[in-house]
Amino acid sequence: MSFYTFARSVVKLVLKPKFKVVVKGTENIPKDGPIIICSNHISNFDPPIVGITCPREIHFLAKEELFKNKILAFILRHVHAFPIKRGMKDRNALRQGLNVLKEGNVLGLFPEGTRSKTGEIKKGLAGAGFFALRSEARIIPCAIIGEYQSKSPLIVSYGKPMDLSKMREEKASAQEVTDVIMEEIRKLKEIG
Incomplete structure (x- = not known):
């Protein structure tokens, strides 16, 4: 058993029942090939929650500060995370992500890029668009809906793969692509 599988099992055992996690749309996640999961960000628990609900192993970009603690690093x-300077x-x-x-x-x-303190989806940074344009990866929008409380369910909803081929052909900017991705995340959140 890999460290990732072991850590994921432990985290799943603890977090899934604690936050009453409900998962929707995992059938939208391709079983193979490169994909980018783009999610809204409301809590420090988001990476492990996305990690335990996605059927595939995820390589997360994580803020560099987290790697200063040797044990956490x-x-x-x-668990396949690597640092990025904010x-x-x-x-x-960027090279490692590609x-x-x-x-x-x-x-x-x-x-x-950082947690939303209000829960509202903020403007995304151009990095997501950069990875989408520089790779052949399929983009899967993900919305984390609710609050991290034990009273009500926390929904993790995965959308259908986004077709960005037209934007690639039209040489859209990284920011334009990110804006489209964020709009898909907003729609998922509204649907619930």
């Missing part, structure tokens, strides 16, 4: 690296272009992280996709894996992104 060890765990993060063993507020600047981090070429190493390699994840080139190898046919899943890249997990929170395009807003």
